[in-house]
Amino acid sequence: MNECKTVIFTAPGQVEVRQSSLPPLTQGQMLVETICSAISPGTEMLVYRGQFPKDLSDAHDSLSSELGYPTPYGYACVGRVIKISKDMRHRWLGRLVFAFQPHTSHFIATPEEVLPLPEGMSPETACFLPNMETAVNLVQDSAPILGERTLVFGQGIVGLLTSALLAEFPLASLVTCDCYPFRREASLSLGVSATLDPNVSDFREQARKLLPSGADLSIEISGSPSALDDAIALTGFGGRVVIGSWYGDKKTSLDLGGVFHRSRIELIASQVSTIAPGLSGRWDKGRRFKVAWDALERIQPEKWITHRFPINQTEKAYQLLDKKPEETIQVVFDYEEPG
Numbered sequence: 001m002n003e004c005k006t007v008i009f010t011a012p013g014q015v016e017v018r019q020s021s022l023p024p025l026t027q028g029q030m031l032v033e034t035i036c037s038a039i040s041p042g043t044e045m046l047v048y049r050g051q052f053p054k055d056l057s058d059a060h061d062s063l064s065s066e067l068g069y070p071t072p073y074g075y076a077c078v079g080r081v082i083k084i085s086k087d088m089r090h091r092w093l094g095r096l097v098f099a100f101q102p103h104t105s106h107f108i109a110t111p112e113e114v115l116p117l118p119e120g121m122s123p124e125t126a127c128f129l130p131n132m133e134t135a136v137n138l139v140q141d142s143a144p145i146l147g148e149r150t151l152v153f154g155q156g157i158v159g160l161l162t163s164a165l166l167a168e169f170p171l172a173s174l175v176t177c178d179c180y181p182f183r184r185e186a187s188l189s190l191g192v193s194a195t196l197d198p199n200v201s202d203f204r205e206q207a208r209k210l211l212p213s214g215a216d217l218s219i220e221i222s223g224s225p226s227a228l229d230d231a232i233a234l235t236g237f238g239g240r241v242v243i244g245s246w247y248g249d250k251k252t253s254l255d256l257g258g259v260f261h262r263s264r265i266e267l268i269a270s271q272v273s274t275i276a277p278g279l280s281g282r283w284d285k286g287r288r289f290k291v292a293w294d295a296l297e298r299i300q301p302e303k304w305i306t307h308r309f310p311i312n313q314t315e316k317a318y319q320l321l322d323k324k325p326e327e328t329i330q331v332v333f334d335y336e337e338p339g
Contacts, residue, residue, distance in 0.1 A: 002031060002083075007103035007314050007333075010070045012050030015318050017311055028110050030092055031083035034335045037103045038076040038127040041156060041321050041331070042223045046248040047073050048318050072102035076130050078123040079107075079335075098126050105311060105335050118293050124302040127332060128161070132292040132301070134244070134272040135161035140279060140288075141270040142217055142242045144169045151207065151215040152176045153198065153231055154222030155183040157304060157330045158244070162219060164190050164299045175210050177203075177230075178222070180326040186304060198222075198230060207234050214239060221245055225252030232256075235265050242268045304329040311335055 002022040009015050025031060046052050081095050088111075097114035101107050117126045135158055144150065150171050152163050155178035163176050173193040178184050184195040194210050196203060207230075208214070214236025220228050221244040231241045232254065270276075275283050306329045309317040317331055 002106055004104050004106040005311055006072050006105070007074065007311070008070045008072055009047055012069075013048065013322070015048065015314055017314050022106060022108055025083060025085045025108065027085055027087050029085050029108050030081045030088065030110070030114075032077075032079040032097060032099065032107050032109055032114070033082045034077050034079040034101075034105050034107070035096075035123040036078055036127050036335065037074055037101075037333045038131070039074070039103075039317065039321065039331045039333070040076060040131060041325070041328070042158065042221075043246060044073060044318075045321055046246070047071070048322065051248040051250060072104065074103040075100040076127045077101040077104065077107070078117070078126045096121075096123060096126070098129050100130065103311070103314075103333055115289065118297065121293075121297065122302065124305060124332065125296050125300065128157070128296055128301045128330070129289075129292060130272075131158050132161050132296050132299075133288060134158050135165055136288055136292050136295060137272040137276075138162050138219060138221065138242060138244045138270050139165045140283075141268055141276050142219060142240065144171060144217060146170050147172045148216040149173045149211045149214075149236075150175070151211060151218040151231070151234060153218070153220045153227040154178060154224075154245070155180075155187045155195070156221075156223070157301070159183075159221050160186055160190070160304060160329070161295075161299065161301060162221060162244075163187055163192060164301075165295060167191050173210065175207065175215075177207075177227075182326060183329060186329060198227060204230065204233060211236075213237075216240070217242070219244060223247070225250050228252065229254050232260055232265060232267075233258075235263070238264045238266075240266045240268060242270050244270045246271075301330070305332050307331045308334045 005017050005019050008018050077099050081092050084092050096117040099114045155176050167190045176187040176192050176195045177198045179199045187195045216239050218231040218235045219242045220231045223245045225247050
């Protein structure tokens with residue numbers, strides 16, 4: 001029997017590591033030993049805090065409609081194949097693979113459930129794949145146009161990856177917003193036009209000076225429902241607001257009684273589990289993954305890993321994200337024993 005250690009959310013604000021036995025491999029299965037897994041702070045903190053909605057049937061592709069406590073969670077594991085069933089090809093043995101698995105030290109998977117890493121890519125780079133795929137999806141749904149004025153709310157890891165992709169476009173301006181100075185500094189390193197604090201009293205006035213006539217495109221990925229109100233207010237006539245945040249059960253009221261009704265602003269819901277209908281005739285998940293892998297190789301996002309925790313310090317990791325998010329960008333679990 002193979003043993004595994006798995007992160008389990010047991011109640012709001014409570015998480016622990018539980019050890020269990022894995023069954024023997026059956027036909028077409030492999031055993032993967034995890035090297036690292038990335039915490040997706042936006043989604044995972046909703047689970048940690050108990051802020052997910054009761055009906056999850058359409059909330060997120062990684063969430064079950066029966067989600068409750070206790071539950072494992074996470075979807076960014078990278079590891080090495082250490083054992084294969086007798087019928088499998090030996091080329092799988094020793095390969096580095098990515099899987100949409102909860103945080104766990106070992107897991108059993110089939111070839112269809114893993115993605116081999118591109119040659120030479122580090123596990124730490126590869127654990128950003130889900131968030132990079134989300135960023136690619138956001139940009140595809142946004143469809144940036146040459147010379148557009150663009151505004152991005154939120155510079156957590158998905159926001160930074162999205163801004164990094166947008167910085168490759170010939171935009172007229174790219175303005176980002178985040179309430180934490182550390183993340184605004186990271187955003188500036190991408191070469192954005194400017195970055196703003198959305199919590200200051202004159203935020204909208206500052207944004208309007210940088211974006212004459214309003215933004216052509218605004219992307220809301222801060223996780224804060226109030227930011228959607230700012231995005232609508234700062235988007236110009238006929239502009240687009242792409243909503244990538246999952247708010248869970250957080251509620252907000254939107255000011256739609258002012259200029260919005262006459263503004264012809266388009267509100268676009270963007271979620272990575274599907275391909276936009278306008279692209280699905282030519283695009284599938286495999287093609288989008290290829291774009292995401294290529295983007296990871298260009299951008300090298302491991303520079304945004306701010307904290308690494310061994311799996312037995314799971315509680316510290318989530319407490320940090322809950323109590324001191326201003327100190328973090330990407331938090332990663334490290335499963336390899338120190339030498």
